[in-house]
Every structure is written in structure tokens, then in C-alpha cells.
Amino acid sequence: MTDINEQLKHRRAATLKGGGDARIEAQHKRGKLTARERIELLMDKGSFEEFDAFVQHRATDFGMEKTKVPGDGVVTGWGTVNGRQVFVFAKDFTVFGGSLSETHAQKIMKIQDMALKTRAPIVGLFDAGGARIQEGVAALGGYGEVFKRNVIASGVIPQISVIMGPCAGGDVYSPAMTDFIFMVKDTSYMFVTGPDVVKTVTNETVTAEELGGARVHTTRSGVADGAFENDVEALLQIRRLLDFLPASYESGVPEWPTRDEIDRIEPSLDSLVPQNANQPYDIKELIQKTADEGDFFEINEAFAKNIVTGFGRVAGRTVGFVANQPMVLAGVLDSDASRKAARFVRFCDAFNIPLVTFVDVPGFLPGTSQEYGGLIKHGAKLLFAYSQCTVPLVTVITRKAYGGAYDVMASKHIGGDVNYAWPSAQIAVMGAKGAVEIIFRADIGDAEKISARTKEYEERFLSPFVAAERGYIDEVIEPHETRRRVARALAMLRTKHAERPRKKHDNLPL
Ligand code: HXC
Numbered sequence: 001m002t003d004i005n006e007q008l009k010h011r012r013a014a015t016l017k018g019g020g021d022a023r024i025e026a027q028h029k030r031g032k033l034t035a036r037e038r039i040e041l042l043m044d045k046g047s048f049e050e051f052d053a054f055v056q057h058r059a060t061d062f063g064m065e066k067t068k069v070p071g072d073g074v075v076t077g078w079g080t081v082n083g084r085q086v087f088v089f090a091k092d093f094t095v096f097g098g099s100l101s102e103t104h105a106q107k108i109m110k111i112q113d114m115a116l117k118t119r120a121p122i123v124g125l126f127d128a129g130g131a132r133i134q135e136g137v138a139a140l141g142g143y144g145e146v147f148k149r150n151v152i153a154s155g156v157i158p159q160i161s162v163i164m165g166p167c168a169g170g171d172v173y174s175p176a177m178t179d180f181i182f183m184v185k186d187t188s189y190m191f192v193t194g195p196d197v198v199k200t201v202t203n204e205t206v207t208a209e210e211l212g213g214a215r216v217h218t219t220r221s222g223v224a225d226g227a228f229e230n231d232v233e234a235l236l237q238i239r240r241l242l243d244f245l246p247a248s249y250e251s252g253v254p255e256w257p258t259r260d261e262i263d264r265i266e267p268s269l270d271s272l273v274p275q276n277a278n279q280p281y282d283i284k285e286l287i288q289k290t291a292d293e294g295d296f297f298e299i300n301e302a303f304a305k306n307i308v309t310g311f312g313r314v315a316g317r318t319v320g321f322v323a324n325q326p327m328v329l330a331g332v333l334d335s336d337a338s339r340k341a342a343r344f345v346r347f348c349d350a351f352n353i354p355l356v357t358f359v360d361v362p363g364f365l366p367g368t369s370q371e372y373g374g375l376i377k378h379g380a381k382l383l384f385a386y387s388q389c390t391v392p393l394v395t396v397i398t399r400k401a402y403g404g405a406y407d408v409m410a411s412k413h414i415g416g417d418v419n420y421a422w423p424s425a426q427i428a429v430m431g432a433k434g435a436v437e438i439i440f441r442a443d444i445g446d447a448e449k450i451s452a453r454t455k456e457y458e459e460r461f462l463s464p465f466v467a468a469e470r471g472y473i474d475e476v477i478e479p480h481e482t483r484r485r486v487a488r489a490l491a492m493l494r495t496k497h498a499e500r501p502r503k504k505h506d507n508l509p510l
Contacts, residue, residue: 015053015070019094027094032165032187033231035075035090035098038125041235042088043079050077051110057101062134069095072104073128076111078120081242084254087115090125093165098128100170101135105142112149119248121158123238124178127188130169143170150177155350158245162234163188163224166208176223179347180241180299183214183227184234190217190224222303222336241297244311244318246351253318253353260292262315262487269479273360273399273424277431277462280326283308286358286398287321290314290483296321299344304336309344314356314487320348323358324409326399333405334365335378342381345389354392354490357410360399362431379408380509387414388506392493394418394486397425397464397473412472417496418489420482421464421473428461435461 018024018034027034033041039048053075056068073095078087089108091098108124115122131139153159154177161175163183167190175181175190183190191212198204198211210216214227228234246253266289272281288294291312298310305328312321322341324331348355364370364379386393386408394417395410406427410416421427429435436453443449460466467473477485 011054011070018071018092019069019096023094030165030187031230032093032127032184034094035092035125035127038090038164038231038235039075039077039079039088041232042081042123042125042238043086044081044083047079048077048088049079050075051114052076052107055103055107057103057132057135059101059132059135059138061136064134067096071095072101072107073098073132074100074104074107076107078111078114081239084242084247085118085120086242087111087120087122088125089122091128091165091171093127093129096129096132098126098165099130099132100128100139100142101132102138102142104132105139105146108146109149112146112153115157116149116153119157119250121160121242121245121247122153123160123162123242124174126161126163126167126171126175127165128168128171129166130171140170143173146174147177150174154179155249157248158242158351160238160241162238163190164231164234167212168192168194180226181217181224182234182238183217183224184231185214185227185229187230189213218300218302220303222300222340225300226298227302237297241311244297244313246318246353249351253351255316256313258292258313258316262491263484265480266483267480269482272479273422277399277426278330280330282327283323283325283331283358283360283398286482287312287323290356290486291319291321292316300340304334304340306331306334307337307341309341311353314483314490317490318353319490320344320353320355321358322355322410324361326360329365330362331360331400332362332365333379333382333408334370335373335375338375338378338382338408342378342385345382345385349385349389349391352391354394354493355389355410356486356490357393357395357416359395359397359401359406359409361402361405361409362400363403363405377509379404383408383414384506384508386410388500389415390496390498390500392417392490392496394489394493395420396477396482396486397421397427398479399424399426400431401425401427402430412474415498417493419473420475420477420485420489421468422479422482423464423476424479425464425467425473425476426462427464427467427473432457432462 076089159178161178161181189208189212217224218227296312308323393410412419432454440453464476
């Protein structure tokens with residue numbers, strides 16, 4: 001018995017060392033924490049319970065039988081984040097570069113299965129060199145099993161991936177099927193094939209950072225939902241994100257205490273929209289003044305900035321905010337903005353998070369690059385996503401709601417439950433200039449006539465009243481009372497029940 005206890009002590013101590021002191025030091029020198037240090041920061045103090053610390057690989061090719069490391073390059077288990085259960089796996093770069101073997105994959109699968117069974121979120125921390133080369137097809141099989149579980153769990157429990165080092169080859173596709181990907185600036189990169197393969201195949205010379213660094217994926221590809229300065233900030237922000245998320249699609253949204261009164265009045269909002277309809281303003285101010293304590297966790301902040309998406313709370317309960325941003329491209333909907341918002345809307349609907357939509361949109365972006373790039377399909381994604389929602393939808397039109405974009409942005413017609421407009425709202429097929437130039441083409445040479453026609457159009461159509469007369473807008477509200485009206489609408493909608501016809505699944509325009 002004593003021997004076993006002694007053995008346990010030694011074996012446990014060995015598991016804590018990962019690939020050994022030298023490799024841990026190298027990891028620190030690169031500005032990265034180890035897998036265990038990361039888990040410590042992510043979880044509530046002392047709450048982490050590890051699984052499979054003694055698991056070793058069973059490979060024998062290339063002398064692998066002589067290099068067994070307990071844990072096999074991934075630390076897995078569960079713990080709590082602010083008291084709520086969360087599962088985690090963290091790739092250990094100090095062991096075979098965090099590469100995935102058959103047994104390493106089995107450890108991840110066990111955690112995925114547990115998270116799904118117990119309906120709790122799962123967080124993957126990535127820092128790895130892809131498939132364990134010495135294991136060949138056994139590693140590929142392992143990836144496939146992990147991918148399949150990602151898909152089965154999609155829409156059941158939240159899945160979050162944090163890229164904290166290299167993430168290449170097979171390692172990129174599991175994150176890609178999770179709900180959110182975050183990266184660490186300067187120390188992480190993601191690509192299917194690395195710079196060497198790129199050089200061989202396409203003759204392009206790129207660095208890892210240029211090919212798949214945090215800047216590329218948060219601003220150009222949109223693959224990552226955000227990037228943080230370092231490991232510590234990333235993990236603390238993931239804790240913050242988890243506080244917004246339901247444990248599963250069945251759990252309901254978390255509710256946290258708040259001292260922010262729901263009927264807080266914000267007089268400054270009365271002057272948020274400038275007199276000049278072409279002058280921009282920051283829609284994030286409206287989001288912050290509507291959310292409890294101004295707390296807003298933005299998703300995909302640096303990508304398609306013409307639309308803003310993220311989580312906040314109203315009356316202590318999570319809501320998803322979607323808002324056109326007049327500060328960027330006048331808030332127009334383009335392909336990137338449409339697919340960014342569509343994905344966010346679908347996440348919220350899948351997990352029963354109500355949506356609050358602020359609308360100031362001049363329409364869809366015209367042009368060959370948009371049309372050739374599939375604007376029709378991408379715009380349809382957002383239209384589809386909102387139309388599909390069964391969660392409460394509260395919409396506030398602050399200024400422009402023109403053309404097809406009016407319909408798309410959670411209008412009454414596609415399922416908006418409560419649709420408000422500020423007095424500054426202009427709900428129309430298009431702006432005055434474009435409209436007059438089309439319907440009064442014959443008058444174009446006559447400046448006086450055009451000016452009179454424009455005024456006539458503005459007075460008739462560029463107000464909330466035409467839509468309100470038809471009941472497309474439920475009420476014209478004062479900007480300063482937006483939080484109170486949104487909060488009351490959400491409270492009224494808590495018992496919303498919406499049915500859809502039975503089907504196998506829909507056919508989202510991908
Ligand atoms: C086995 C690996 C490994 C791997 C790294 N190591 N990647 N061992 N399988 N895939 C080992 C290294 O041999 C080294 O061991 C240690 O980890 C640290 O690696 P370094 O190369 O010294 O580190 P660094 O210079 O930081 O470079 C990191 C790296 C590089 C960029 C990730 O190691 C690399 O390019 N690795 C290979 C990437 C790759 O091609 N993976 C296969 C992808 S194919 P020692 O003992 O020397 O310290 C794939 C297919 C799956 O994943 C598809 C499924 C759909």
C-alpha cells in the first residue's frame with residue numbers, strides 16, 4: 001500500500017512536469033504559459049479536477065516506445081468559472097509540440113462526451129503542431145472523432161477555442177466548428193498549411209504571422225472572433241465571456257445581480273443622432289447605455305466593423321446586441337457584415353439568448369466586388385438567420401432603415417416581436433436623392449423642381465410614421481427611454497413561444 005502511495009506521489013509529480021523543465025522554460029521565454037498554468041487562470045481557484053493524467057501513447061514506430069510522457073500532451077478535466085461548471089482541454093506544447101496522437105485524441109473525446117452529457121460549456125486551449133507525425137493515420141482518425149463530437153455538440157453546449165500558440169493542420173478544424181475562436185496577439189497563429197508548404201505549392205513567401213496571425217484572422221479572414229494581448233488577458237476575458245453564456249440550449253440564460261435600474265433614463269441619447277442624416281455617430285454608445293452597467297462583450301470587433309455584435313445584459317439577463325455602425329461605411333450591409341451578424345444571430349437563437357437589434361442602415365453595398373463575392377448569398381444568410389429565430393426579437397430603428405436591409409434587420413415582417421423607432425427614424429425604400437432621381441428622372445435638369453420633389457419625398461417617407469401607420473412599427477419612442485422600453489419588452493417576451501414546422505434541418509444559404 002505504501003509502495004503504491006509512494007508510486008502515486010512520484011507519478012503525479014511527473015505529470016505536472018509535462019515535457020520537462022527545459023521545455024517549460026522555453027515556453028515561458030516565448031511569453032506563453034504552460035497548459036496547467038493556463039487552466040489555473042481559467043478556472044476558479046482550486047476547482048480544477050483532472051482526468052487521465054496518467055494516459056500515455058501506445059505508439060512504437062520511430063522509437064516512440066522510449067519516449068512516453070504521462071498525459072500525452074494534453075491536460076483535460078473540469079472545474080468551475082464563477083461557480084458554473086466548465087470542461088477544458090489544454091494542449092501541452094512541451095510534450096511532442098502538443099501534437100495529437102490516438103490517445104491524446106481519446107482524452108479530448110472523453111471531455112467532449114462529459115461536457116455534452118452534463119450539458120456544460122467546453123473550452124479548448126490550443127498550442128500544438130497538428131497530427132503526431134509518428135502516429136500517422138491513427139492521429140488522423142483521432143481528429144475525425146474529435147470533429148464529429150464538435151458537430152454533435154454544436155447548438156447543445158457552447159464550445160470555445162482559444163489559440164495560444166501554433167495551430168496548424170488538423171488542429172484548425174476543431175476550433176473552426178466551435179462557436180467562438182479567440183487568439184493571443186504575437187504568439188499564436190492558425191493555418192491549414194504553414195509557410196513552407198505555401199512556398200512549395202504557390203511560391204509565395206510569407207511569415208507565420210502574415211499567413212495566420214491574430215491580426216489576419218480578426219481583421220481579414222474573420223476566422224477569429226477576437227484577440228487579446230497575452231495569455232493572462234485572454235483567459236480572464238474567456239471567464240468574462242462564459243459569464244454571459246448559458247450552460248446549454250436548455251438551461252436558459254444566466255442571471256446575475258445588477259444594481260442598474262431598468263428604468264434608467266439616458267438624456268444624452270436624445271442628441272445621439274446628428275441633425276445631418278449623413279453625419280455618423282457611434283452606435284456602441286447606444287448599446288452601452290442600454291446594457292446593464294454598460295458591460296458589453298464584443299464579438300468579432302475588428303472584422304466588418306460596419307456591424308457590431310456582442311453580449312450584454314438587461315435586467316441581469318444575457319441579451320445579444322446586433323447594431324449597424326454608422327461610423328464605418330455608413331453602417332451599410334456588405335458580405336462580411338452579413339455573415340458576421342448571421343453567425344452571431346444563429347448562436348443566440350440556438351442558445352435561447354434574446355436579441356436586441358439597433359438599426360441604422362442605408363442598404364446593401366453596391367458594386368461588382370460585392371456582387372462577384374456573393375453578396376446575394378451572404379445577405380441571405382442574415383435574412384435567413386433572423387427569419388429562423390424563435391427567441392425574443394426587440395428592434396429599435398434609430399435612423400435609416402432603407403430597402404432590403406430594412407427587412408433584414410429584424411423587421412416586423414420576418415419575426416420582430418417588438419419594433420420601436422426613434423423620431424429620427426427614416427423607413428423607406430431608399431434615401432431621398434436616389435428616389436427622386438429615379439421617379440422624377442424627367443426633372444433632373446431642373447434644380448428647383450428636384451429640390452421641391454426631394455423635400456416632398458423627405459416629408460412623406462423619411463419619417464417613422466408611414467411604417468407606424470401600417471403597424472410595422474409598434475411605437476415611436478424617445479431615445480432617452482430606450483433602456484426602459486427594451487427591458488420591458490424583453491420581460492414581456494420571456495414567455496414567448498414560437499413553433500416551426502417539423503423538418504430534418506433547414507438549408508441555410510452557405
Ligand atoms: C510530432 C512534433 C510535431 C508533430 C512538433 N513536434 N510538431 N512532434 N508531431 N506534428 C515536436 C518537435 O519535433 C519538437 O520536438 C517539439 O515538438 C517542438 O517543436 P519545434 O519544431 O522545435 O518548435 P517550433 O520551432 O516552435 O515550431 C512549432 C511548429 C513546428 C511550427 C508547430 O514544430 C512544426 O511545423 N511542426 C509540424 C507541423 C505539422 O506539419 N504538423 C502536421 C500537420 S498535418 P523536440 O523533441 O525536437 O523538442 C495534420 C493533418 C491532420 O495535422 C489533418 C486532419 C484533418
